[in-house]
Amino acid sequence: MQVNINGAAIHVTDAGTPERMPVLFVHGFPFSGAMWEPQMEAAGRFYRTVSYDIRGLGRSGIGDGQYTIEGHVDDLIGLLDHLDIDKTVLAGLSMGGYIALRALERNPERFLAAVLCDTRSEGDDNAGKLKRAAAAAAVKQSGAGAFADSFVPAVFAPESFQTKPQAVQLIRDIIAATSPLAIAGHLIAMAGRTDTTASLASIGIPTLIMVGEKDAVTPPACAQAMHERIPGSELHLVPGAAHMSNLENPEFFNARLLDFMEGIAGG
Numbered sequence: 482m483q484v485n486i487n488g489a490a491i492h493v494t495d496a497g498t499p500e501r502m503p504v505l506f507v508h509g510f511p512f513s514g515a516m517w518e519p520q521m522e523a524a525g526r527f528y529r530t531v532s533y534d535i536r537g538l539g540r541s542g543i544g545d546g547q548y549t550i551e552g553h554v555d556d557l558i559g560l561l562d563h564l565d566i567d568k569t570v571l572a573g574l575s576m577g578g579y580i581a582l583r584a585l586e587r588n589p590e591r592f593l594a595a596v597l598c599d600t601r602s603e604g605d606d607n608a609g610k611l612k613r614a615a616a617a618a619a620v621k622q623s624g625a626g627a628f629a630d631s632f633v634p635a636v637f638a639p640e641s642f643q644t645k646p647q648a649v650q651l652i653r654d655i656i657a658a659t660s661p662l663a664i665a666g667h668l669i670a671m672a673g674r675t676d677t678t679a680s681l682a683s684i685g686i687p688t689l690i691m692v693g694e695k696d697a698v699t700p701p702a703c704a705q706a707m708h709e710r711i712p713g714s715e716l717h718l719v720p721g722a723a724h725m726s727n728l729e730n731p732e733f734f735n736a737r738l739l740d741f742m743e744g745i746a747g748g
């Protein structure tokens with residue numbers, strides 16, 4: 482369904498088992514809620530499962546094409562209000578993790594537990610900001626198809642091209658269909674995001690951290706650093722996976738996710 486959140490048409494999937502504990506999935510850049518399909522299905526057997534397309538991405542409206550992580554948190558909270566969800570489990574992958582970490586810092590009262598996947602708490606360093614600036618200029622010049630061609634090999638493990646061709650194709654198709662202006666807008670938003678490292682020690686809810694063992698975008702060392710700071714957190718390296726750990730090894734990912742959620746729902 483499409484809902485209006487803070488002036489943009491946001492595409493939302495509200496599924497699973499409605500009367501059970503909700504889990505909200507926040508996707509990475511520049512993907513869409515469709516990347517969470519294996520988790521929506523697996524967790525949906527036991528829980529209310531919600532995913533959405535961040536403005537400018539997937540089937541959501543582009544808004545004005547100017548984005549900040551802060552604005553994405555406004556949308557996330559606006560969406561929870563719209564769906565009448567007081568508290569939820571919050572799961573974010575990569576940019577979805579940046580949004581989740583800032584939401585946990587800003588609105589901790591809205592979350593029961595956190596699942597941080599292939600993400601990091603540090604902001605971009607100067608080299609990272611310059612790389613984003615170059616990529617923003619390039620995507621407006623060369624288009625989303627060329628951006629997808631260069632991006633996809635960076636986020637999947639080499640063997641996933643053989644073992645998970647449908648997942649690779651899904652991500653490539655999503656990126657290629659995205660507005661270059663929106664891709665540039667999100668690159669600039671990520672370059673301008675805050676560093677949430679200082680608040681990790683204050684996360685007072687159960688936290689599951691997962692990262693592909695071969696993730697080169699947000700490497701396992703970033704996950705380890707968050708694990709050391711977040712009290713009582715649980716860390717798992719996802720075997721055989723790179724940055725798209727939920728799609729590259731959904732069996733392992735879903736098993737850890739469901740175990741974790743059972744602990745929250747039952748506890």
Ligand code: MLT
Pocket residue numbers: 508509510511574575576577671698724
């Ligand atoms: C993502 O997957 O969301 C992005 O690759 C994260 C990033 O570029 O920092």
